[in-house]
Amino acid sequence: MIGIDIEEVKRFNKYLKNSKIIRHIFSQEEIDYSFSKKNVAQHLAARFAAKEAVWKALSNKNKKVTVIDIKIVNNKYGKPEVFISNKKIKKLELSMSHTNKYVVAVALFLR
Ligand SMILES: CC(C)(COP(=O)(O)OP(=O)(O)OC[C@H]1O[C@@H](n2cnc3c(N)ncnc32)[C@H](O)[C@@H]1OP(=O)(O)O)[C@@H](O)C(=O)NCCC(=O)NCCS
16 A cells, blocks of 8 residues: 655644644654754645655545554665554555655555
8 A cells, every 4th residue: 555645845834833733743863853854844745745756656445544643754774664653564655755845745555
């Protein structure tokens, strides 16, 4: 199963001023990673797109999973990995890319 999502970065630029929204959507690790980068909103937007793509790839499985249950963590090579409820999901492959305006993410759930 596969999932894809695209987001506009400007939406996340607005969220930067609202820590309540940021904390509602992102884990502390995701916040720390994104704020360590020059283009914070791009990395937050990419993580949000990734969560949506993962949710789509899960299809009918685990529809109770919410945005905050899904966590994106980059491994030592920079490759993003998916955690659900703090458990690494090896069967979920994720890739994301960003520009100043848009971010995209694709998730693949391997059977
Ligand atoms: C890693 C690399 C491919 C990222 O490409 P980019 O055009 O700079 O940036 P993009 O916006 O497309 O992608 C960024 C995302 O790539 C992902 N990424 C980074 N390293 C990765 C890796 N080793 N494996 C998989 N995905 C990786 C991350 O999710 C990153 O976003 P994040 O920091 O928000 O998590 C690039 O920086 C790089 O190092 N290229 C090496 C040159 C090369 O060999 N290119 C391939 C030629 S075929």
